[in-house]
Amino acid sequence: MDREREMERGEKKEGKGDKMTHHCTKFSGHWKIIVFDEECFQGRRHEFTSECCNVMEFGFETVRSLRIESGAWIGYEHASYQGQQFVLERGEYPQCDAFSGSNAYHIERMTSFRPIACANHRECRMTIYERENFLGRKGELSDDYPSLQAMGWCNNEVGSLRIQSGAFVCYQYPGYRGYQYIMECDRHCGEYKHFREFGSHSQTPQIQSIRRIQQ
Amino acid sequence: MDREREMERGEKKEGKGDKMTHHCTKFSGHWKIIVFDEECFQGRRHEFTSECCNVMEFGFETVRSLRIESGAWIGYEHASYQGQQFVLERGEYPQCDAFSGSNAYHIERMTSFRPIACANHRECRMTIYERENFLGRKGELSDDYPSLQAMGWCNNEVGSLRIQSGAFVCYQYPGYRGYQYIMECDRHCGEYKHFREFGSHSQTPQIQSIRRIQQ
Numbered sequence: 001m002d003r004e005r006e007m008e009r010g011e012k013k014e015g016k017g018d019k020m021t022h023h024c025t026k027f028s029g030h031w032k033i034i035v036f037d038e039e040c041f042q043g044r045r046h047e048f049t050s051e052c053c054n055v056m057e058f059g060f061e062t063v064r065s066l067r068i069e070s071g072a073w074i075g076y077e078h079a080s081y082q083g084q085q086f087v088l089e090r091g092e093y094p095q096c097d098a099f100s101g102s103n104a105y106h107i108e109r110m111t112s113f114r115p116i117a118c119a120n121h122r123e124c125r126m127t128i129y130e131r132e133n134f135l136g137r138k139g140e141l142s143d144d145y146p147s148l149q150a151m152g153w154c155n156n157e158v159g160s161l162r163i164q165s166g167a168f169v170c171y172q173y174p175g176y177r178g179y180q181y182i183m184e185c186d187r188h189c190g191e192y193k194h195f196r197e198f199g200s201h202s203q204t205p206q207i208q209s210i211r212r213i214q215q
Numbered sequence: 216m217d218r219e220r221e222m223e224r225g226e227k228k229e230g231k232g233d234k235m236t237h238h239c240t241k242f243s244g245h246w247k248i249i250v251f252d253e254e255c256f257q258g259r260r261h262e263f264t265s266e267c268c269n270v271m272e273f274g275f276e277t278v279r280s281l282r283i284e285s286g287a288w289i290g291y292e293h294a295s296y297q298g299q300q301f302v303l304e305r306g307e308y309p310q311c312d313a314f315s316g317s318n319a320y321h322i323e324r325m326t327s328f329r330p331i332a333c334a335n336h337r338e339c340r341m342t343i344y345e346r347e348n349f350l351g352r353k354g355e356l357s358d359d360y361p362s363l364q365a366m367g368w369c370n371n372e373v374g375s376l377r378i379q380s381g382a383f384v385c386y387q388y389p390g391y392r393g394y395q396y397i398m399e400c401d402r403h404c405g406e407y408k409h410f411r412e413f414g415s416h417s418q419t420p421q422i423q424s425i426r427r428i429q430q
Binding site: 097149176 | 305307362363365387390392393429
């Protein structure tokens with residue numbers, strides 16, 4: 001990917017517009033997150049290139065700003081990958097509100113985080129089912145869906161789901177809002193047969209938008 | 216689109232999975248939003264099939280829940296399409312937090328709203344520029360970009376932009392978070408030459424994710 005980015009920079013120098021497409025073929029595996037204990041990238045700072053089970057062990061009370069330098073990550077409210085979860089992609093998050101998952105439930109902390117190893121934006125496939133245990137109507141997804149209902153899904157809930165490849169993030173409300181649930185092909189064997197398996201904070205099968213995760 | 220949905224229902228009855236793809240060819244133009252003055256679709260209720268400049272004129276103090284039955288809409292914090300703006304696509308929004316735009320700045324009201332007439336998910340094209348007045352490096356977009364930086368964009372800002380077709384929503388932070396700016400090909404002649412034109416609440420050129428709007 002770095003090579004691609006260099007190529008795009010090269011094009012720009014020649015004055016051509018760069019056509020930005022979803023090139024993420026195979027991720028090199030160089031994950032990097034930089035976390036800070038003050039807002040706006042101030043205060044104590046630490047770089048991680050792999051998972052962190054409890055940021056307090058590194059002298060942090062909490063993380064108040066962060067920068068993703070490469071890879072896609074999941075942040076968790078509590079230690080040991082518990083509590084509300086939220087996807088973190090490349091870019092700058094100058095305050096908690098910029099990375100916390102939900103508008104509905106304000107979290108003020110990120111205590112653990114890990115890379116999403118299986119994220120593969122090009123080859124993402126999942127099947128959603130109306131009811132738990134892979135029953136009822138089903139829909140096959142391989143794209144981004146800001147409104148499942150606009151795409152023909154029957155209601156505002158998903159009872160169970162199966163990830164064949166890649167990783168997705170599912171949201172409670174349309175337009176990628178509300179609670180986030182990150183679903184990966186290499187966790188739970190890609191099978192999420194009841195909404196309680198969506199995440200340790202999931203209280204309802206309500207899912208109204210879904211998108212792929214990119215590295 | 217309704218016919219397509221019917222077809223998908225037909226398939227489901229036959230027990231086949233429905234392949235949900237971005238079919239939104241040409242929108243029939245039947246916009247419909249239902250607003251409520253209490254949470255969870257309770258209290259005073261009103262249906263709209265076209266724009267509403269001030270919901271207070273219909274006896275509402277504010278809107279606390281809403282349902283989009285068809286079309287894509289923009290909601291605004293204040294009357295006369297002013298203040299923070301947020302995209303509304305088909306689905307259910309049982310409380311303010313479900314539809315308000317930003318995690319960073321909590322709005323508690325939606326006072327005006329209107330359909331996004333030019334939203335055409337299939338043919339969306341825009342050009343982003345590094346600096347104001349369409350200067351500096353540029354990037355051509357025709358897809359969804361949860362992280363502009365992951366796709367090769369140089370920094371966390373967009374100085375100006377031009378919409379050739381369709382409508383997009385631009386977000387302050389990666390992963391479709393933070394302030395929203397809705398950009399349409401048939402507003403401002405599709406030209407947004409300074410971040411102050413992004414919206415009446417825009418205070419910075421910071422844009423880190425962009426996606427197309429679907430009807």
